[in-house]
Every structure is written in structure tokens, then in C-alpha cells.
Amino acid sequence: MNQNIAVVGAGICGLCTGLALAAKGNLVTLYERDIEPPEGGADQAFFGWKRRGAAQFRHPHAFLGVMCNMLEKNYPDLIELFWEAGARKLSFSDMLPPELLLQYEPEPSDDDMWMLMCRRATMETVLRRYVEGTHNVTINNTTNVVGMTTVEKREGITVTGLEVQIDRGEIEQVSHDIIVDASGRGTKFPEWLDALGSGVTTEDDDADIVYYTRHYQINPGEQEPSRHSKERSAGDLGYMKYGVFPGDNGHFAVIICLPNHETELREAIKDPDQFDDICNAIPGLKPWVSPSKSTPTTSSFGFGDIHAIWRHFVNDGIPVALNFFAVGDSAVRTNPLYGRGCSTGTIHAHLLARILDESSDPVERALRFDEETENELRPIFIASLNEDKQGIKRAKAILEGKDVENTGSFKQWLRAAFGDAIGSAAREQVHVLRGAMRTFNLMEKPGDFLKDSRIRWTILRYMLRGRAKNNRARFQRGPRRMEMLAIAQQSNSQAAA
Numbered sequence: 127m128n129q130n131i132a133v134v135g136a137g138i139c140g141l142c143t144g145l146a147l148a149a150k151g152n153l154v155t156l157y158e159r160d161i162e163p164p165e166g167g168a169d170q171a172f173f174g175w176k177r178r179g180a181a182q183f184r185h186p187h188a189f190l191g192v193m194c195n196m197l198e199k200n201y202p203d204l205i206e207l208f209w210e211a212g213a214r215k216l217s218f219s220d221m222l223p224p225e226l227l228l229q230y231e232p233e234p235s236d237d238d239m240w241m242l243m244c245r246r247a248t249m250e251t252v253l254r255r256y257v258e259g260t261h262n263v264t265i266n267n268t269t270n271v272v273g274m275t276t277v278e279k280r281e282g283i284t285v286t287g288l289e290v291q292i293d294r295g296e297i298e299q300v301s302h303d304i305i306v307d308a309s310g311r312g313t314k315f316p317e318w319l320d321a322l323g324s325g326v327t328t329e330d331d332d333a334d335i336v337y338y339t340r341h342y343q344i345n346p347g348e349q350e351p352s353r354h355s356k357e358r359s360a361g362d363l364g365y366m367k368y369g370v371f372p373g374d375n376g377h378f379a380v381i382i383c384l385p386n387h388e389t390e391l392r393e394a395i396k397d398p399d400q401f402d403d404i405c406n407a408i409p410g411l412k413p414w415v416s417p418s419k420s421t422p423t424t425s426s427f428g429f430g431d432i433h434a435i436w437r438h439f440v441n442d443g444i445p446v447a448l449n450f451f452a453v454g455d456s457a458v459r460t461n462p463l464y465g466r467g468c469s470t471g472t473i474h475a476h477l478l479a480r481i482l483d484e485s486s487d488p489v490e491r492a493l494r495f496d497e498e499t500e501n502e503l504r505p506i507f508i509a510s511l512n513e514d515k516q517g518i519k520r521a522k523a524i525l526e527g528k529d530v531e532n533t534g535s536f537k538q539w540l541r542a543a544f545g546d547a548i549g550s551a552a553r554e555q556v557h558v559l560r561g562a563m564r565t566f567n568l569m570e571k572p573g574d575f576l577k578d579s580r581i582r583w584t585i586l587r588y589m590l591r592g593r594a595k596n597n598r599a600r601f602q603r604g605p606r607r608m609e610m611l612a613i614a615q616q617s618n619s620q621a622a623a
């Protein structure tokens with residue numbers, strides 16, 4: 127069963143795919159167009175690695191429970207390497223708001239609900255060095271995949287290899303039994319398949335937001351602000367979402383997410399000083415970014431063109447190509463605001479390794495991979511898409527000065543009231559928070575916790591106490607839109623003076 131498999135791209139999902147396939151006894155070659163990480167630790171990787179192939183490399187990444195558990199279960203020695211590199215563990219009890227700490231009684235399943243906190247540069251470097259040391263896996267750096275080779279068989283187009291260009295040299299052909307596309311959001315494979323007349327169909331929804339980041343480091347002798355404070359370090363002001371991502375070695379990042387139409391705020395936030403002024407106006411961010419607590423280590427920078435993408439590689443029961451599989455962002459992408467991409471990519475990688483191990487028939491493999499991807503990832507994709515659509519509606523209503531709480535049909539109102547009741551109950555009841563966090567960490571299908579009758583009764587009780595009381599849990603303290611625009615204008619004129 128051992129096969130000679132090529133993985134295109136050594137990003138997070140490509141590396142996980144390499145590990146999962148090698149663990150099943152396959153011979154794996156990863157082709158990566160970027161250079162390898164520089165010598166040294168997490169800071170060298172973050173500040174020094176020319177990582178052009180993954181534009182999101184310096185944006186903060188959350189690594190959710192499902193991914194952490196998969197890595198820990200399959201590669202326990204890898205987890206130790208993260209701790210050595212300065213990464214930290216955020217457990218369920220660390221995530222409890224102050225109101226819940228007193229009533230908290232641990233349950234065994236809480237142990238699974240942990241997140242790895244480190245910069246993406248740290249995650250990628252540690253994972254990559256571990257993969258480099260794995261028997262059966264080779265990583266070819268500065269190797270750009272520029273095409274694929276195929277043959278036409280009775281069962282359909284069959285991929286037989288790749289066209290690669292090392293260090294911009296001559297194009298060479300390499301043969302492999304199987305090709306896995308892990309080349310991320312900019313994948314060229316759908317284009318190449320289209321050119322062969324084998325169309326990949328794509329669902330594409332614009333999330334209509336821009337995502338901004340700035341990195342900081344805690345000052346010597348200072349501690350991170352308490353995570354159990356009343357002012358939450360992540361929240362939604364309606365027209366703006368924000369969050370702190372604690373990382374490794376005293377580093378953390380702040381993200382601010384704005385709808386595309388907030389042109390004035392978007393312009394302001396590109397300026398690092400104005401970014402800080404805006405953060406200082408938000409009570410949940412101020413304790414982190416105040417100059418006595420931390421020092422910025424980068425400018426502020428953005429990421430736009432955020433889409434939810436689902437690519438179909440089987441049309442009407444017929445695979446577009448055999449011996450070809452797409453994993454991670456090249457197949458499924460969700461809004462980075464939910465921090466799900468690396469986790470869904472890790473699930474996808476392990477799913478592929480299992481299917482290739484269990485079946486040897488090319489058609490059966492393609493159909494099973496398609497079906498199991500639908501079963502595992504589709505509910506997460508749909509939940510993310512629905513959240514995007516609600517966010518777009520709410521931001522539009524705020525822009526138009528409408529009453530955000532009471533727009534739309536009765537059905538929409540009821541759905542929003544239900545959401546508020548869950549949010550409010552999760553702030554005050556550990557069992558509801560535990561359920562919601564299982565969904566957040568992708569430990570179960572989205573919303574599965576609502577099947578629990580105790581949780582359902584609690585939420586009903588919260589619904590009955592009225593929406594006005596519940597929606598306070600959703601919005602955090604912070605300036606209203608017009609106030610924030612005034613802060614941005616003042617900050618702008620100070621910068622100009």
C-alpha cells in the first residue's frame with residue numbers, strides 16, 4: 127500500500143498532510159516555493175523569515191482544541207517541542223469569565239478543551255522541523271510547482287506528476303502516484319484542471335470585511351492583563367470586532383476587523399499611531415496596549431479579499447481528476463475571524479490519510495474523500511457562512527442608522543433572541559459555556575451542544591427573561607460608531623499637526 131505521494135505546499139495543512147501520510151507508511155515529498163525558516167527560535171522566524179507564499183503568515187492565529195488534540199494524540203513528542211519554543215497552553219478554566227470561576231467544577235472532558243497559544247511563525251517552524259525529522263518525508267524548498275502531468279484513462283483524467291521549477295531554473299517533470307494540493311488560497315490547480323476541460327465548481331461568498339493586525343511585546347517586568355477581568359479582550363462593537371491573541375515569549379497581537387464600507391476607520395487604522403488610539407478607546411484592549419504595559423513590535427497591517435470558498439472536486443458523482451486531492455485552504459476556506467482554517471485543514475489532512483489507507487481504488491478514494499469532507503467540514507463551513515451573513519446585515523443596519531435589534535422578520539428576530547439567550551447563559555452558567563466552547567473549538571459539529579436537554583432548558587429560561595437583558599452579553603463596552611469616528615478624526619489631525 128505504500129505510495130509515492132507529492133504534497134504541494136509546506137504550509138500548516140501541507141505539513142500536517144505530510145505527517146499524516148507518513149504515519150501510514152507512505153513516502154512523501156513536499157514541494158514548497160518559499161525558503162526554509164531561518165536558524166534560531168521563534169523571534170528569528172517571526173521577524174526574519176521571508177514567507178511570501180503565505181500572506182497571512184504574520185497575522186495572529188488561534189489553534190483550536192480539535193487541532194491541538196489531534197496533534198497531541200498522534201504526535202505527543204511534537205507538543206513538547208511547542209512548549210520548548212515558548213508556546214503556552216490555554217485551558218478551559220483559563221477561559222472562564224470572573225462570574226463563573228467560583229461555580230466552576232472541572233469535568234473530565236474539559237481537559238480536551240485547550241488551545242495552543244503561539245505566533246503562527248512559531249507553530250510553522252516547530253511543525254516544519256518536526257516534519258523534516260520524520261522518516262519517509264522530504265521537503266524541497268524554493269521549488270515552485272508550475273503545472274501537472276496527466277493521462278486520459280477510461281475512468282477519467284488521471285494525474286501522474288508535477289512540473290517543478292527549482293530556484294527559477296529549468297522546468298522538470300517528477301512522477302508521483304498521488305498529488306495532494308495544499309498550496310493554499312492561491313492554488314492554481316483548479317485553473318489547470320479547467321484547462322483540461324475538467325471543471326472544478328466553486329462556491330464563493332465575500333465576507334465583506336478587512337482584517338487588521340498589530341503585534342506587541344509585554345514590557346520587561348510586566349505581566350499580561352488578567353484574562354478573568356470584567357472587560358473582555360475580544361468583542362463586538364457592532365461596526366467593529368476586535369480581539370487580543372496572546373502568543374509565545376511575551377508577544378501578543380491585536381486584531382481589528384472592519385466591514386469594507388467603513389472607509390474612514392479603515393484609513394485611520396492603517397496608521398500605527400491611530401491603530402493604538404482606537405485600541406486605547408476600547409476598555410477591553412486598553413490594559414494590553416497602554417505604553418506602560420507593552421511595546422509595539424510591528425506596524426499595523428491589513429488583509430482584505432476575505433471570502434468563504436468551497437471547491438467541489440466531484441461533479442454529479444464523477445471526480446474531476448483521479449489520484450488528485452485538495453486539502454486545506456485550496457479546497458475549503460472560512461472567514462479567519464473564526465480562527466478555524468488550520469483546524470479544518472488538520473481534520474482534512476488526517477481524513478485524506480485514512481481514506482488513502484483504507485481504499486486503493488482511485489475512483490472510490492475520490493468519492494469517499496468528497497463525501498467525508500462534506501460530512502466533516504460542510505457543517506463548519508455553513509455555520510461560518512451564516513455568521514458572515516449576519517455580520518454583514520448588522521454592520522449595514524448600523525451604517526444606515528437602523529435599530530439593529532429590531533430589523534427583519536419575526537423569524538430573524540427570534541433567531542437573534544435565541545443567540546442572545548445562548549450568549550447570556552454562557553456568561554453565567556458553566557455548563558452552557560462548556561457546550562458553546564465545544565462548538566467553538568470544533569470538538570463537535572456546530573451547535574451539537576444544544577441537543578443537551580439541560581442546556582436547552584437553561585437557554586429557554588434565559589429567553590423568557592427577555593431580550594433586553596440578554597443582548598448586553600453580546601456587545602462590549604466601547605465607543606459607538608460616531609464616537610469612534612470622532613476619535614479617529616482627532617487622532618488623524620494630531621498626526622498631521
Ligand SMILES: Cc1cc2nc3c(=O)[nH]c(=O)nc-3n(C[C@H](O)[C@H](O)[C@H](O)COP(=O)(O)OP(=O)(O)OC[C@H]3O[C@@H](n4cnc5c(N)ncnc54)[C@H](O)[C@@H]3O)c2cc1C
Pocket residue numbers: 134135136137138139140141157158159160178179180181182185186187188189190269270271272308309310311312313337429453454455456462463464465466467468469471
Ligand atoms: C488574516 C488571516 C488570519 C487567519 N487566522 C487564523 C486563525 O486564527 N486560526 C486558523 O486556524 N486559521 C486562520 N487563518 C487561516 C489559515 O491561515 C489557513 O487556513 C491555513 O494557513 C491553511 O493552510 P494551508 O496549508 O492550506 O495553506 P497555507 O498555509 O497558505 O500554505 C500554502 C503553502 O503553499 C505554498 N505554495 C503555494 N503555491 C505553491 C506552488 N505553486 N508551488 C509550491 N508551493 C506553493 C505556499 O508558499 C505556502 O507555503 C487565517 C487566515 C488569514 C488570511
